[in-house]
Amino acid sequence: MMRRHNIIFYSALLALMLLFAIYTATKFPYTYITMEGDDFWVPTKDFWQLKLGMLPALTNWLADFLMQFYRSPFVAATIEALVLGATGLLAYLALSNFKGDTSGKRKKASPKGDWVVTALPWLGLIPPILLGYYCTFNLSAQLQCLFFFALLEGFLIIPNSKAKLIFSIACVPIGFLLMRTPMLGLLLVIQYFLIYITDKYAIIWNCPLILLAATPPVYSQQVAFIPFGHRYLDWGIQPVSLTSKYNQNGEYIKTMVCLSNEGRWEDLLYKARVKKDAKLGKEVSLRYALLAESALSTLPENLLDYPIRDENQFLFPHQSEYVASQFNRLFYLNLGVYDEAFHHAEEYGFIQTNGNCFSSLRQMVDYTIEEGDWEIADKYLQILAKTSCHKTFVKERRAKLEEAKKTFNKDIQLRADNFVGGYPLPIEMLRLARYYQDESQRKKMLDYAICSYILRGDANSFMIASQAFDIYKDKELPKAYKEFFDAISASNKQP
Amino acid sequence: MKEKCFYIFCLAVLLVSCSKREAKESVDTLPAIYPDYIGVTVPENICPLDFSVPEAEHIQALVENDRGETLEESGADHIEMPVKAWHNLLQGAQELTVTVSAWNKEHPEGATYKPFKINIAKDEIDPWIAYRLLPPGYESWNHMGIYQRNIECFDVEPIIENSQNNHGCVNCHSFANYDPKDFTFHARGENGGTIVMRDGKMKKVDIKAMSNGRHGSYNIWHPSKRYIAFSSNSTHQSFYGQSKNKIEVYDLWSDLIVYDIDNEKVLQDERFTDSLNLEMFPSFSPDGKWLYFSTAKPVNMPMETDKLHYSIVRVPFDETTGKLGEIDTVYSAHEQGGTAMMPRITPDGRFMLFSLGECGGYNLYHMESDLKMMDLETREMVPAEVLNSPRAESFHAWSSNGRWVMYVTKRYDGRYTRLMFAYWDGEKFHKPFLLPQKNPEDNIQLLMAYNVPEFIKAPVVVSKDELAKFFTHE
Numbered sequence: 001m002m003r004r005h006n007i008i009f010y011s012a013l014l015a016l017m018l019l020f021a022i023y024t025a026t027k028f029p030y031t032y033i034t035m036e037g038d039d040f041w042v043p044t045k046d047f048w049q050l051k052l053g054m055l056p057a058l059t060n061w062l063a064d065f066l067m068q069f070y071r072s073p074f075v076a077a078t079i080e081a082l083v084l085g086a087t088g089l090l091a092y093l094a095l096s097n098f099k100g101d102t103s104g105k106r107k108k109a110s111p112k113g114d115w116v117v118t119a120l121p122w123l124g125l126i127p128p129i130l131l132g133y134y135c136t137f138n139l140s141a142q143l144q145c146l147f148f149f150a151l152l153e154g155f156l157i158i159p160n161s162k163a164k165l166i167f168s169i170a171c172v173p174i175g176f177l178l179m180r181t182p183m184l185g186l187l188l189v190i191q192y193f194l195i196y197i198t199d200k201y202a203i204i205w206n207c208p209l210i211l212l213a214a215t216p217p218v219y220s221q222q223v224a225f226i227p228f229g230h231r232y233l234d235w236g237i238q239p240v241s242l243t244s245k246y247n248q249n250g251e252y253i254k255t256m257v258c259l260s261n262e263g264r265w266e267d268l269l270y271k272a273r274v275k276k277d278a279k280l281g282k283e284v285s286l287r288y289a290l291l292a293e294s295a296l297s298t299l300p301e302n303l304l305d306y307p308i309r310d311e312n313q314f315l316f317p318h319q320s321e322y323v324a325s326q327f328n329r330l331f332y333l334n335l336g337v338y339d340e341a342f343h344h345a346e347e348y349g350f351i352q353t354n355g356n357c358f359s360s361l362r363q364m365v366d367y368t369i370e371e372g373d374w375e376i377a378d379k380y381l382q383i384l385a386k387t388s389c390h391k392t393f394v395k396e397r398r399a400k401l402e403e404a405k406k407t408f409n410k411d412i413q414l415r416a417d418n419f420v421g422g423y424p425l426p427i428e429m430l431r432l433a434r435y436y437q438d439e440s441q442r443k444k445m446l447d448y449a450i451c452s453y454i455l456r457g458d459a460n461s462f463m464i465a466s467q468a469f470d471i472y473k474d475k476e477l478p479k480a481y482k483e484f485f486d487a488i489s490a491s492n493k494q495p
Numbered sequence: 496m497k498e499k500c501f502y503i504f505c506l507a508v509l510l511v512s513c514s515k516r517e518a519k520e521s522v523d524t525l526p527a528i529y530p531d532y533i534g535v536t537v538p539e540n541i542c543p544l545d546f547s548v549p550e551a552e553h554i555q556a557l558v559e560n561d562r563g564e565t566l567e568e569s570g571a572d573h574i575e576m577p578v579k580a581w582h583n584l585l586q587g588a589q590e591l592t593v594t595v596s597a598w599n600k601e602h603p604e605g606a607t608y609k610p611f612k613i614n615i616a617k618d619e620i621d622p623w624i625a626y627r628l629l630p631p632g633y634e635s636w637n638h639m640g641i642y643q644r645n646i647e648c649f650d651v652e653p654i655i656e657n658s659q660n661n662h663g664c665v666n667c668h669s670f671a672n673y674d675p676k677d678f679t680f681h682a683r684g685e686n687g688g689t690i691v692m693r694d695g696k697m698k699k700v701d702i703k704a705m706s707n708g709r710h711g712s713y714n715i716w717h718p719s720k721r722y723i724a725f726s727s728n729s730t731h732q733s734f735y736g737q738s739k740n741k742i743e744v745y746d747l748w749s750d751l752i753v754y755d756i757d758n759e760k761v762l763q764d765e766r767f768t769d770s771l772n773l774e775m776f777p778s779f780s781p782d783g784k785w786l787y788f789s790t791a792k793p794v795n796m797p798m799e800t801d802k803l804h805y806s807i808v809r810v811p812f813d814e815t816t817g818k819l820g821e822i823d824t825v826y827s828a829h830e831q832g833g834t835a836m837m838p839r840i841t842p843d844g845r846f847m848l849f850s851l852g853e854c855g856g857y858n859l860y861h862m863e864s865d866l867k868m869m870d871l872e873t874r875e876m877v878p879a880e881v882l883n884s885p886r887a888e889s890f891h892a893w894s895s896n897g898r899w900v901m902y903v904t905k906r907y908d909g910r911y912t913r914l915m916f917a918y919w920d921g922e923k924f925h926k927p928f929l930l931p932q933k934n935p936e937d938n939i940q941l942l943m944a945y946n947v948p949e950f951i952k953a954p955v956v957v958s959k960d961e962l963a964k965f966f967t968h969e
Contacts, residue, residue, distance in 0.1 A: 042940065355638045376910050419797060435736065
């Protein structure tokens with residue numbers, strides 16, 4: 001009877017895991033890819049010390065380690081599905097052990113098939129369902145729940161009270177590194193009540209709870225400071241439903257970023273044009289679409305097809321948050337302004353949980369190689385070489401670095417008057433263009449300047465800029481320029 | 496029988512792995528060790544100079560002092576020497592001879608390199624240092640803090656981390672007379688302010704409220720422990736689209752103010768708080784009679800960086816009233832060129848170490864900036880080239896006996912500052928050495944930059960909770 005129930009439960013759990021893995025991997029591939037990019041893990045003392053300040057330290061460290069493998073959405077979804085499956089299994093086992101006998105001896109299933117005995121363990125499906133739906137893409141929260149049920153099951157299978165007490169006390173320091181204090185408190189309270197029912201010396205069972213109360217201040221003083229508000233009541237989990245707008249918008253933006261990183265501009269244009277709902281989507285879509293047009297050198301042709309009002313919609317005002325930071329990096333990368341792309345990549349890394357991230361380091365390696373900053377590229381490669389999933393990247397970039405050392409011919413000055421963000425966009429673009437010899441880079445910069453003047457309706461500046469660098473001299477003007485030029489001519493002819 | 500064979504095999508493996516290897520070749524070149532400790536001069540009380548040999552699979556080092564005592568260590572990719580044995584070796588010695596053998600692709604059978612010397616100075620160094628660790632770049636950070644390190648060993652502990660002040664910035668720490676009980680730093684962000692600890696008692700001070708909106712930035716204690724001189728800076732950053740310097744940091748305005756701790760008021764001299772000049776990086780002479788600082792005529796920044804040149808001046812300081820006297824120009828940027836910042840006077844009052852760049856402010860962001868030294872008696876420059884590299888050097892501090900200078904350098908990668916120490920024997924500087932780490936690679940792996948290093952005689956003892964409460968409760 002029990003065996004049949006087990007088989008049915010395991011089948012249901014497996015089906016749930018498969019459903020979760022297939023759905024998330026296909027619906028949110030770029031969210032997983034971005035999670036890997038935002039992650040950082042390196043087996044060094046400094047990194048471990050950093051994690052000690054981020055409770056629960058061990059779980060966060062483990063989550064960071066596992067997220068290194070998220071570059072493939074299917075691997076990522078499988079890891080999360082396995083964690084959810086293990087949580088469900090442990091919950092099932094714990095609930096099976098719950099049924100009345102708290103001394104740890106497994107109670108045999110009632111021969112009469114008592115429905116409580118058979119139905120209660122099925123509640124073990126609830127944690128993975130809730131976690132999968134509300135804590136998707138939050139591996140740390142999923143692992144915390146896994147460890148919660150692991151410690152609960154560990155407690156339940158211990159045969160006698162003394163051993164249970166020792167286990168419960170041991171749960172405090174171990175559990176403190178594995179889960180947030182309220183979750184650990186809940187675990188200890190459950191353990192307390194389970195023993196309270198049967199143990200005549202139940203009072204002694206307050207020990208683990210007292211120990212838990214003392215742990216955060218002691219840890220804070222001796223190991224790593226924990227802000228006062230995070231010591232006892234902070235669960236550290238913000239539930240976001242899998243199908244929420246937040247996740248969908250997140251996936252959309254991450255798709256834009258990833259397609260840009262991969263240079264898939266046509267795909268990006270397609271995605272950007274069909275997105276019409278959320279306001280955020282429109283703002284982001286417009287900018288990415290214009291960026292794609294610039295990358296494809298079609299911006300001067302298609303500018304007027306977009307609902308752009310002014311030059312400020314070409315990029316975001318500089319700020320250190322996900323959308324703006326990523327976009328502005330891509331904007332300057334498209335222009336070949338590697339120092340500014342580096343600036344945004346580094347800023348993006350700083351604002352991540354670990355103060356650095358893989359995507360940022362990889363990008364900075366590429367940009368520093370382009371700008372001839374060999375030592376810094378080498379430093380980042382040495383760090384990436386210590387991680388688990390960058391062997392190929394490091395090998396390729398080392399070869400590129402050696403090649404670049406032989407062929408680098410940029411004449412870079414100590415100082416210049418090409419400050420970024422210091423002038424209105426068209427002026428910045430024209431100033432920058434003077435420092436770049438590459439024709440395609442110059443043309444993109446010049447196009448941004450001319451397009452800005454069109455949007456301003458500034459005929460004089462348009463005329464001057466369109467003559468700059470001889471890029472459009474004696475050539476047929478692109479559509480947007482021609483229309484604006486015709487409009488100027490027409491207005492000049494009017495009496 | 497099988498079991499026996501297995502144990503014999505295990506024993507053999509153990510013996511082979513523990514035994515000392517013999518290098519098959521001798522090479523007449525010095526080993527390429529990291530960090531470069533070849534020919535450096537170190538204090539007797541410094542922690543072990545652990546090092547690595549890049550690309551090596553196995554390293555052995557034999558360290559011998561001039562009394563013939565030796566220390567032998569080996570390692571896979573770096574050498575870690577025991578602290579106690581190292582100190583015993585250095586005690587009373589004048590020099591060490593280090594012989595390194597390494598096994599690598601070039602020398603798979605091992606090569607013994609030409610031995611090198613490490614000189615040991617009799618003058619001790621202050622055992623503790625305090626410094627800030629922060630991301631090296633631009634506007635953002637997630638983690639930063641002010642830390643203290645015992646340089647006789649490898650113990651590091653935080654004085655304050657920004658997890659204690661709502662992830663705001665923590666900066667501008669300084670100590671009075673190298674005393675960890677007299678300490679100040681600034682915390683920005685929510686409930687921020689200037690924390691002043693005198694005789695071990697802490698208080699939060701609102702410098703801004705006492706000085707018509709001027710907050711306290713770079714600061715220095717007066718030796719009497721009654722005053723702290725601050726520069727108040729409106730600091731901005733601009734980013735080059737393409738240049739070697741990458742970033743220009745500058746003040747739109749900056750002033751000089753003096754905080755009187757006893758009377759809890761800020762003293763302001765109109766000459767140094769008007770908009771006609773920029774003032775920054777104050778520094779008292781060790782006798783407390785002079786206040787040195789950098790000053791320049793403001794220009795349109797960042798466009799006119801080339802025209803911004805800071806000079807170093809000094810004014811007499813009246814300890815009883817806190818009043819400042821007539822200006823005496825020590826280094827004239829107009830006459831001598833460049834931009835001179837961060838004057839730090841030797842404890843005997845004789846020399847001034849400062850940083851000199853081509854133009855602009857904040858020399859740490861200027862690749863070309865170097866440390867320079869001036870004899871204050873003759874106003875002649877003293878050679879200090881050995882301290883410098885093609886990249887920026889700055890944020891220097893003297894040890895309490897005036898024999899050691901600590902400073903930050905960008906020499907290794909142009910971006911992440913690292914700490915260097917150099918011996919000053921009264922006449923010349925000796926080859927500097929990088930702050931030793933137990934695993935030398937920590938200097939590479941660390942994605943943080945050091946700044947504002949200061950010597951202290953003992954560690955700062957402060958309760959983390961007590962400190963955090965200043966930023967939690969108003």
